[in-house]
Amino acid sequence: MAVLIAKRFAAVVVIVLALTAVLFVLQHISSTDPVRAMLGPSASQELVAETRRQLGLDDPITLQYARYVGGLLHGDLGTSYRTRRPVGTDLATFLPATLELTFFALGLAIVLAVGLAVATTLRWRGAGVFRLVLIAGASTPAFLLAIGGIILFYQQLGWLPATGRTGVADAPTGPTGLLTVDAVLHARPDVLVDAWRHLLLPGLAIAIGPAVAIGRVLRSSLVTTGLTDYTRTARAKGLTEVQVMRRHVLRNSVGPALSMTGLQVGLMFAGVLVVELIYAWPGLGQYTAQSIPAGDFPAIAGVTLLLGVTYVVINTVVDLLQAAADPRIEV
Numbered sequence: 348m349a350v351l352i353a354k355r356f357a358a359v360v361v362i363v364l365a366l367t368a369v370l371f372v373l374q375h376i377s378s379t380d381p382v383r384a385m386l387g388p389s390a391s392q393e394l395v396a397e398t399r400r401q402l403g404l405d406d407p408i409t410l411q412y413a414r415y416v417g418g419l420l421h422g423d424l425g426t427s428y429r430t431r432r433p434v435g436t437d438l439a440t441f442l443p444a445t446l447e448l449t450f451f452a453l454g455l456a457i458v459l460a461v462g463l464a465v466a467t468t469l470r471w472r473g474a475g476v477f478r479l480v481l482i483a484g485a486s487t488p489a490f491l492l493a494i495g496g497i498i499l500f501y502q503q504l505g506w507l508p509a510t511g512r513t514g515v516a517d518a519p520t521g522p523t524g525l526l527t528v529d530a531v532l533h534a535r536p537d538v539l540v541d542a543w544r545h546l547l548l549p550g551l552a553i554a555i556g557p558a559v560a561i562g563r564v565l566r567s568s569l570v571t572t573g574l575t576d577y578t579r580t581a582r583a584k585g586l587t588e589v590q591v592m593r594r595h596v597l598r599n600s601v602g603p604a605l606s607m608t609g610l611q612v613g614l615m616f617a618g619v620l621v622v623e624l625i626y627a628w629p630g631l632g633q634y635t636a637q638s639i640p641a642g643d644f645p646a647i648a649g650v651t652l653l654l655g656v657t658y659v660v661i662n663t664v665v666d667l668l669q670a671a672a673d674p675r676i677e678v
Contacts, residue, residue, distance in 0.1 A: 355666055374644050
């Protein structure tokens with residue numbers, strides 16, 4: 348296991364370095380002049396030249412890249428042209444809202460996927476309708492699901508809020524930035540319930556597509572495992588289908604589903620950025636959408652690097668979980 352962890356860690360380092368190289372090249376071929384963006388269009392040529400020299404933008408490209416990577420290792424993602432603040436500070440402000448929504452949607456997707464797979468494998472009553480609803484939802488783009496959710500559950504039924512993270516005026520703002528966690532830490536059940544209500548619609552819009560993808564892979568694996576000799580033996584011993592599923596089938600079938608979950612995380616991040624705009628969710632999606640029209644490349648690169656590293660790390664963890672669930676697997 349230690350060798351596997353070392354190999355996966357080395358792969359993470361290589362992939363992240365490749366990502367930084369791509370972002371560095373894109374920043375250099377971008378039409379936005381970082382010095383002009385910092386000083387403004389009315390800055391004199393002398394001031395622009397002096398600033399370029401101070402920032403080291405006239406140095407050889409390899410030296411600039413080494414300086415860029417060195418800055419990243421110390422948490423320096425550059426300064427936003429739009430907010431005039433360090434990108435790291437901006438990310439720390441907007442990231443908790445995106446993390447909270449992503450984790451909620453991921454948890455929801457896993458619950459729906461397991462429910463879909465188990466219900467259709469055991470042929471529970473109503474499983475066909477459940478499957479039909481989820482597949483119909485998965486075939487619809489996330490932004491349409493988001494708009495449809497607002498129309499149905501906010502405008503027509505009035506059950507759920509349409510925008511923002513909370514409707515409570517004095518909701519806690521720390522220490523984690525995750526509203527549900529902060530509500531628990533401050534013993535505020537009213538804020539917790541309100542936060543869950545605000546999470547439900549955007550979380551569902553993001554979760555349904557990955558839930559169907561994970562659920563179909565898990566179901567296929569459950570069916571295959573259910574035909575093996577040891578599960579037939581378990582049935583011959585008199586165990587019920589639920590007991591066979593829980594004790595002998597589920598764990599041996601979870602590997603492919605874990606792999607699909609890791610792949611779906613990247614799609615979920617893309618969905619989060621779009622859904623945040625529709626629900627006015629104050630996360631990285633809003634930050635990125637405001638940075639793109641301003642040509643704020645450090646901010647865009649910071650978000651891209653953060654999401655890329657997160658995706659790689661999550662897939663690495665999934666690989667290790669697969670190996671832990673089934674020691675026969677050599678990732």
